[in-house]
Amino acid sequence: MLEQLLIFTRGGLILWTCKELGNALKGSPIDALIRSCLLEERSGDSAFNYDAAGASYTLKWTFHNELGLIFVAIYQRILHLLYVDDLLSMVKREFSELYHPKRTYYEDFDDIFRQLQKEAEARAEEMKKSKPQAKPVESLTKKEGQIANKKKGVLLAGKEKVSSKDDASEGNHTNGHKLENGNSNGRELGTKTTHADVKKSVPESGAFDVSKLRKLRSKASKKMDTFSKAPKVEQNKKTTKKNRVWDDSPSESKLDFTDPMAEKGTEAVVVVDQGESMMDREEIVSSDSEIDEDEEESGKPDNKKRGWFSSMFQSIAGKTVLEKSDLEPALKALKDRLMTKNVAEEIAEKLCESVAASLEGKKLGSFTRISSTVQAAMEEALLRILTPKRSVDILREVHAAKEQGKPYVVVFVGVNGVGKSTNLAKVAYWLLQHNISVMMAACDTFRSGAVEQLRTHACRLQIPIFEKGYEKDPAVVAKEAIQEASRNHSDVVLVDTAGRMQDNEPLMRALSKLINLNGPDLVLFVGEALVGNDAVDQLSKFNQKLADLSTSSSPMLIDGILLTKFDTIDDKVGAALSMVYISGAPVMFVGCGQSYTDLKKLNVKSIVKTLLK
């Protein structure tokens, strides 16, 4: 049963809600949907899940782009209602006939809606009755043997639950049929059913999601992987430490070769002022001319001649309604262009779907081509994504923390070799230029030379550094560093951590422990601009692990992104887009070189321009 069905305008006014389904919704699912899905350009997704205290809803939506209306249906997540999509499209059709821009009351729609709901439910019942044989067979053919067993288990459990709801005869008939197949597997099936039952809430509607099974399979394989990986990692750690012999000399037991006396006399020049950090320098954006679009058009005259002519004709006439098939070629071209700029494939796909969803059904204005409409929509979408959701004014937050008397803690996380330590020094330099006292904390206790590296930077910048050497627990080192900072009244503490791969379970657990124990004000994910499709995987896994392994109810996720090695890519700036899209965190800094002044802010307009060039 539906919880609620709403119709509202893009400007925010609710036009109609169903009065019969008058259940009060817990929390504010609609606002959450708009903020975290539609405004984040995820409108191509099929559904949105919302969890509030005491209820978990699933929301489905559809747009009427011409009139600027949005139709949203909300129902409890455990019910897998099949008729929602159907119902939404029927409601859209009927309501568009009633709609008038000046009207805000639509009482007469209640009856129409009741009829439509009955129709949709009836149709769904019919489909359910005619389809239960077909679905399991086809999904069986897709997977391998073991998985098929698991599936059968789930299916059996599902059928058992459903049989109470369906007509007795029909349910028993299907049950009997399944049991014939299932019996051959015997005991295996029994254990698998209980296993699957305990694990998942079985869908009551008899149809089951292939995606759930995929998850089951991946979970099983992951479990095996992590079990095998963990001991391997410890072994690796131990073996490399022991066998580090470069020539035939006997291995040394300690690896920390720094001589504390030699520190003072090093050639490390104290960096008083290397000039203005690029953060504070204004960026001159040259205005673009519109010629590039025409150049692109002339580049492919042959295969597009006929299509171009008819689209020109249509554009002058200007009354065509945009269909998905019209948008297809333009979107595909845009997607390819984005991918050549190093945007991850998944992200480009989702973006194109979202733009398609927002343009479908719109009327083309006169004298506009389809490609230019699509381009404009995509540009707006990109601008929206890259505009930060939260304030990127770190100085303001530092001042606020200073007033409260606590140090502002920033933790730098990322995979191996992206430039965390280098960029930490750059951020420290920038903060020093604004008269903020900084302290570094060397929590990378694994990599040889990490502490020395930070020590050198601290020497050059003349700031205190808190270090405890190697082989110590980073979480404890960080905690002590923060206590030290509040003792000597430092405003900011920059915590450096060891690089780690996102799949490495024990290391991610250690990172999560560090963050939970210390509660930093800013968790900066450091990512390099050269990364390709892996950016999506890195960020989503980092966020997921931080959320899963956190002990508090509101886990600390990645708050910002530091994009490094930006000077090495010429115009393949897509990594910025992938990272921002997948995590929702804004890009706070961009590292564009290897000296202290090479740190700047992200210029959203120039990135968008470069992406669409």
Next chain:
Amino acid sequence: MEQWLNQVFITQEVYVALAVLFFTSVLFLLFRLFRRTKSNTIVLAGLSGSGKTVLFYQDGSSHQGTVTSMDPNEGSFVLHSETSKKGKIKPVHVVDVPGHSRLRPKLDEFLSQAAGLVFVVDALDFLPNCRAAAEYLYDILTKASVVNKRIPVLILCNKTDKVTAHSKDFIRKQLEKEIDKLRTSRNAVSEADISNEFTLGVSGQSFMFSHCVNKVTVGESSGMTGEISQVEQFIREHVKS
């Protein structure tokens, strides 16, 4: 000789014609300019959830509630209190710009034709959002279009029908304090600050709204009960009918 005289005549006539054309076009442009400066657009801005869309739909018809806006709402209304006035009443063009931070750039499009700006603040839930509201207000007050054209700003404390709403003086003082702090942190950055084009207030003194070049006033209202008299007063003041 005569031919030459004729030629001169002709050129003179052409000259006259050109002069006439020039004058009419100049007059036309002047009219356009005058009309533009007397534009009748009022822009509603503020954080997401402060009640702008509810205020926008105050033209009498009741509605069933609002959700977060994704697009700006534009419309021309005749003010309530003026519907009884006799004679020609010029409708006011009101624009409700979404408050969500990702949609901030949309505000710039409407500021160029604004005769006044109403910055809506949630008086009920003020303290948690104080900093964000102050930042938004600071950004607006330092934009070139606002400073150059001296667009008057009304800081509207909305939702005052609730018992626990803060008073407008309290809100004004809090905002002044926050903007003062913002001033010091933003001015600490060197001259080329990309985002803020002007600096606010008098250096050395703590910030007060009276230091602004444009006129800033504070008012109260309640969108749900329809108590919007101060808004209407502001509109009437600044939109010439």
